[in-house]
Structures are given as structure tokens and as C-alpha cells.
Amino acid sequence: MSDRDLTKPMTQADFGSLVGISQQAVGNLVGRGVLDTSAPGLQVLHAYCSHLREQAAGRAASGDLDLATERAGLAREQRIRVALQNAVSLKELAPVALLEEVLSKAGARIAGMLDAIPGGVRRRVPALSAEEISTIGAEIARVRNIVAAMSLADLRDEEATDDVDESTEEEIDP
Template identity: 45%
Template sequence: MIDLEKKTTQARFGQLVGITQPAVSGLLMRGVMVAGDTLGNWLLSYCGHIRDIAAGRQAGEDARTLDPAEEKARLYAAQADKIEMENAVARGELAPVSVLEDVLTRAGTKVSAAMDAIPTALKRRLPNLTDADLTIVRRELAKARNAVASLSLEDLEADEENEGE
């Protein structure tokens, strides 16, 4: 439920009426709407402004800023994007970030436990390994674990770009 008595952001208002945040900012700068006013008052001011444009009482820059055909095309494109995303979710191609984060955390925990068991398994199978040898193995495993733990999305994207070259 939308509360018309509350204040809102430029971006949310733009999303509500189908215009961009910069267009909302322009309306505020031109005095069409009053900064800090309620959502209800912004809607009333905006609708009055649109009626004036439609009636030909305002022209020039305002008419170009709020081109109905352009705004309608933007709306159709956004609706098409939304449907495409819903279809991708239904096909299992997209998942919420929280689900992906949970899966990666669990996978990381399992991999870490498996890596921790490697020195012990090596010592059991190769009793002639010295403590110095196992220390080297532990150090290399720690380096690998730290490298994976510090990965970021930017690192992965950079790796993909490097593979493409």
C-alpha cells in the first residue's frame, strides 16, 4: 500500500510515474514540484503539469523532457525485461543473491574441511614425510584458501576478460 502522506525519493517517484530520476530532478529544479513535499503532493503537481503539457499550455523543454512515446517505449522495454527475468527464474537460470551466497558459503566450508584433512591423509599414507614437508603442504593449502577467500566479483570479471583475450 502506498502512503501518500509520506515523503519519497526521486528515484522511487520516477519509478512510480514511469520517468527517470533525472527527469524528476528537473521537475524539482523548475519548480513543478516542491522538494521535501509528500508523495501525494508530488503526484498532484506532476499530474497537473502533465495535463498542462497535454492541453498545450506548456511547450518547449518540458514537452521534450516528457515525450509520451519515449516514456511508453521505456515502459514496454521495462515490462519485457521483467518478463524475461521471471522466465529465467522459472527455468532455474537466475536465483536470488542470498541463495547463491548460502550455496557458496556451504561449498567453501566443505572444501576447507577437505583441505584441512589433506596433511593428515598424506602423513598416514606416506609415513616417511617429515614435519617440515607437512608444514610446506599446510602453507600451500593456506595460500590457496586465502586466495579464494579474498576473491571478489571484480576479480572474477577480470579473469573472464583475460580468458577472452
Template identity: 40%
Template sequence: MKVIEAMGVGITQAEFAAVIGVSEAKVSQLVAEGVIERGQSAHAWLLAYCERLREVAAGRASGELGGLDLVQERAALARSQREAQEIKNAVARGEFAPIGLLADVLGMASSAVVDRFEQLEGALRKACPDLPDQAKATLQQVIANARNEWIRSTEKLVASELDRMSREADEDESADDGAALEDHTEATT
């Protein structure tokens, strides 16, 4: 092919696409990404293209292979594996239980307390039939306030714990992205 003979001179994107077996649109994308630069020789384009292929194949560069960014995918996999191991360790230490189980336990405990509070009025009538209505009302108001505060405190505790977990996950993700960038930087230098 005459293009191979003229490797030391300029080349069009269409000619380069024919040489490397890709579409002209892909060559345009390579130019836009800065992989190859306009005005360089065919030889320089070929070297740059081959270097890009080696970097992507080695996982040191992000490449659009099937829509996946290999560097980010590896970082996400490493993060998932680390989180899974952390959960296993927490379970083994007895520091972790599934949120659904914790919610069920908290719900049952709350129901038991509410049931007892609702029985209080009848128990007071039996135990203290001559207790003034004002005293009964005050006692029930104090208990209702305590129950409502329990519910607010529980909701606040759950919300703050979810916020803390979310912040930790964001920090872990940022750290993993930074580590992946560090790995990528080290690999390319």
C-alpha cells in the first residue's frame, strides 16, 4: 500500500483509518482525545496509536473498550471487595447486623413499650381508683411525651447513623479513586 511507503510524511485521517483497520470516526476520536496530533507523520501517528493500545491493554490507561473504563472498573471492584471483607470482619466481631434485622428488633421493642403504655390507664384505675383525674392526665401526658421523645430520638439516631455511613462511603470512594489515580500515575511514569 502506498501509505506504508510514505510513513515519514503527513497522512489523512481516512488513509490512517485504512492502515490500522478502524473507521475514520475512530481516528477523529483519537485526534480529539489527543492520542494523535494533526500535522504529524504517519509514523508518529502509528507509534502513538500503538502506545495507546499497549497502555489500554495493560490497564494503565482508560479506554473505551465495550463502554467500560478499565481503571475505574478495577477501582470499583477493589472497593467492593474491601467493603465485603470489612462487613465479614464486623460480623465476626459481633459489631454488625443487617439493617432489616436491627429495624425489626427496634420495632418490636417499641411496640412492646407502646403496648405497656396503653395498658397503664386501666392499671391505674384498678390500682388507684381514687386517683384524681388531673393526676391521671398528668401521668399520661408525661408518658406520652416520653414515648414521643423515644420515637424522635430513635429516628434521629437512625438518620445520623445513615449520614455517617454515607459520609464514610463517600470518603472511601474518594480514597479509592485517589488510589486508582495514583496507581495509574505510577504505572504510566
């Protein structure tokens, strides 16, 4: 090493020569705020060594990227991808389009069953008047319309699953 005085500020070219990098590389480090060449040379050397240690440890990378954070993010995404693949293979997860198709078919079958109730009641209880059968049919239609208007948000809402809507609690006198 030459007889440089590290207690005084150094030029970028002198510091680059001291550590074995170009003046442009020093200028880049100064521009990114890693080094302050107006500080004493020893302080700049310590900052440069600290920067190198951070890079070697993977805690800092060039630019605004933080290598450790990026690696952790990638590992998290890979963990999620594997968990989703496992859920699909265990048949715990299905595509939304398939679920929509199944629910649509189930809803259509249930609607057909509900529509058959007034006729079944008429056959089993012939003493009921046409008006009473019509009231049963209207009540079934009202409930079917409520179910048809439900959305995913309604199904997720705890109050919708725990509390029955009071308007559906109307009693029909036999």
C-alpha cells in the first residue's frame, strides 16, 4: 500500500485505486448513497467493506432489490404453488368453472323438485283447496327466488348462515 493519508477525504480516483475498482464504479457507489467521498478515507473504506459484506451475505443487491427478500418471496410463492398442487391432487380444490357448473346443475334439479311439491301435496291431501295449494306454490317460489338471488358474499357472511331471515319465518296456517 502506498503512503495515502486515510484520515483525510480522498478523490474517487484515489479511492478506486486503493480498493482496486474504477473511478466510475466509485462514482456509482457515491451516486447510490453507499459511499461519501467527502468523509475521511478510512470511513469511506469501512463503508465500502460494510457494503461488500452486505452483498456477500445476500442482504443487499445492486439497485433497489434486496436479494434476501426476493429469495424469501420466491420461496413463499413456490410453497403456495406446491400447496395448491397438493390440494388439487387430493381433490380438495377445484376450478371455479367446474364448481359453477356443478352448482348450476344442482340448483336446476332442486328447482324441479320444489316445483313438484304443490302437485304432490294435492295428491296426498285432496281436501286442500286450490287456494291453499296456490299459497304453498307461492311460498316455494318466494324461497326459490331468495336462493337464486344469493351471491358468494351472502354465503360467506356469518350472519346469513347463522341467523335465518325473519321474512322467511312466516308461518302458513294448515
